[in-house]
Amino acid sequence: MNETKRQHPLAMLWSLWKLVKNSFAFIVFLFILRHGSASTWIMYGRIVFYVAIAFSVISIIWSWFTLRYTADDKAFQIYSGVFNRTRRTIPYNKIQNVNRHTSLFHRLFRVTSIRFETGIKGEDATFQLQVVSLSESDRLEKVVAGHMSEANVASDAVEQNGEPVTPPEHITLEEDIPSTVKEELERNVHYQSTRKDIFKASFTSLSFLVLIPILGSLYSSIKDFFPDEKVTESIVLTWLDTWWITALIITGLIAISIILGIVRTFVKYGDFQISSDRKRIYITKGMLEQTAFSILKERVQAVKITQSPMKRLLGLAEVELTTAGGLGESDQEVNSLYPFLPVKQAYDMISEILPSYQVTQEMQKLPRKSLWLRMLTPSWVWIIATGLLFYFKPVILGRDQAWWMISAILLLWVVICRFADFFHTRYVLNQNFIQLRTGALTSTLYISKREKVIEVHITRNLLQRWFGVASVQTVNRAKPVLHHTVNDISLEAVESFQLWYMDRSQNVQTR
The missing domain is CATH 2.30.29 (PH-domain like)
Structure with a gap:
């Protein structure tokens, strides 16, 4: 009998942080903007806010205690509730994608979040742990990957010999994985971003233009600070009156924008790695917040290689994989292998990752x-x-x-x-x-x-x-x-x- 487990205790702190973030607008309005208000409806609003926060905190603690899971021989079993207990079963053979997301919060406490996605629809389509230890996340992912590889090896053996092969019993640890399965679990690294790639990507993506809206917002704030717009205009004209001051300001702004663009691109695409095994493609990216996800090769419907004019000048291209169905991360560019690959390397990588293409x-x-x-x-x-x-x-x-x-x-x-x-x-x-x-x-x-x-x-x-x-x-x-x-x-x-x-x-x- 497999032992049932709960999420990491830090899951409660994670949920509390999300609660505070979602309630920030109410906090600002009720307790900062209306700090000295004696209005009756403000008073009742604060009471309702206190009650809602209290119920939310109790719900967070209650959910952590009642939500339990186990990984048996064939499926995840998820238990929730005390008085009305529910049990969900998610078979391993239905899982199509395994996604990890490690935010700054997770990195500070050396934990991560993991999400298992199936091809079915509805609330029971996914199994997600918001906060889980790295070792437990690795264990669960190996259980799923090992089981899928068992099925693949067995099906291959049936095709070759015409006789069914009985797969090994439940796989939980790496040393328990058969050698044939271990070979399939081995990943080949096809690409890993370098500093040179990040530097070229920062110019190709035009991310250095991020300073323009910042300057616009700063100028708007300065105009709001001075009641007379003529004062703001006179200050700006005084700065730009001398040619060397103007040249110095423009040079400084260009340098700052380029540095900000490089930093932004480095944070987003740093530590970008593309690897694959026999059945899946794995992509990890991000410096402060790390994201890792996988794509099942058999779901790839088409390959798209896109070149903008800037990328064509630098000999770069973006490789995208079109898959049958979404990959569960609408806010991520999950179907893009890498937006700034050298063209020749992009062609070679397609043949390496997808030999059938x-x-x-x-x-x-x-x-x-x-x-x-x-x-x-x-x-x-x-x-x-x-x-x-x-x-x-x-x-x-x-x-x-x-x-x-x-x-x-x-x-x-x-x-x-x-x-x-x-x-x-x-x-x-x-x-x-x-x-x-x-x-x-x-x-x-x-x-x-x-x-x-x-x-x-x-x-x-x-x-x-x-x-x-x-x-x-x-x-x-x-x-x-x-x-x-x-x-x-x-x-x-x-x-x-x-x-x-x-x-x-x-x-x-x-x-």
């Missing part, structure tokens, strides 16, 4: 007639903007006829974007894989396996019929559903795509 460097271009089609397609943005400019005819820099210059610049920008989109758009069908690259300024390379594509749409508008081209849209199962479209490909390529997708039945196994 292939990245092809050589892709087919769009036919030349697609460029003419794009140039002849009306731009409604330019048409509407030109109409508004012609109607209002704004005076810019003292020029009455500046509106047509703005219209010409906008038209030139539309042409440049369309030419860049034509140049970046590439496609290739590689046996069981499809690669599509689209985008004007920011390009996106989409890679997916044929069995992961659940729908295909082929459309042709009037202009496309005249030029003998078509658009192809693929649909992948994800949350939200992933749509990816490549426009203006030749009809010969469309026919090849149809034949390629019709052979999908060779890769999809039906039961």
Whole structure:
């Protein structure tokens, strides 16, 4: 019989801290802003606040005593309540993701929080411990990982020998794990962020611009301090009157903004590590607050490699994994392997982490007639903007006829974007894989396996019929559903795509 356990006693302190944080607005209003108020409703409000806090504190203590759990041979058993006792069972084979989050609070006390997520919906879909010791967290994660690896090894043995294999009994400690399972639990580290990477990332992410809203807020606070706005303006003009003071101030602000950007990026992406074993991808990140989560490889529906203009100049790219369903951290970029990977390393990493995926460097271009089609397609943005400019005819820099210059610049920008989109758009069908690259300024390379594509749409508008081209849209199962479209490909390529997708039945196994 496995011993039932409770959360770490610090869980009560964690809940109390969250209670104080959530009640901060009421505290400020009732006891600071209305400190000397003798109003009756303020008095009753304080009484209600005291009663609510008292009940909340009792509830926190009561919940800690009544919530217990155990990890048996096949599932987590969670017990709660005293008078009305409830019991939840979460089988290990239903668990798809294991996420850890270590905030500054957790790091101070050498504890962590862990969350086990299943593929089902509802309140019983997750099992989360807000505060648990590091050793207990490691133990629970090994229990789940060991059990899943047992099932994988047994299923592989059945496929090879045609005979069922009886898995070992309950796995609780690392020394109890069979050697075949230990091999599967071994992780290969594919990437670990360095100082050079963080430095480049700070400029690529434009995080140094964080100082602009801070300066705006500071200037607004100074204006509120001085009742006369002319006083504030005179002070600023006095500072900027001398050229060397102006240069010194600008240089200092640029230096401070760059330092703040580097620090912000270092805190967010420092200690970033990507590793994997046979079945899962593991990502850890963060300096002050650490987050660790895993992605089941079989849930990966597609791979996206994105390059912004700044990243293209520095030879960097962001690799994202599109999965079937959310990963449970809506406030985290959980599907991003790393936003600032060198392009070549990104391609190599995909092949290392997902051996079943292939990245092809050589892709087919769009036919030349697609460029003419794009140039002849009306731009409604330019048409509407030109109409508004012609109607209002704004005076810019003292020029009455500046509106047509703005219209010409906008038209030139539309042409440049369309030419860049034509140049970046590439496609290739590689046996069981499809690669599509689209985008004007920011390009996106989409890679997916044929069995992961659940729908295909082929459309042709009037202009496309005249030029003998078509658009192809693929649909992948994800949350939200992933749509990816490549426009203006030749009809010969469309026919090849149809034949390629019709052979999908060779890769999809039906039961």
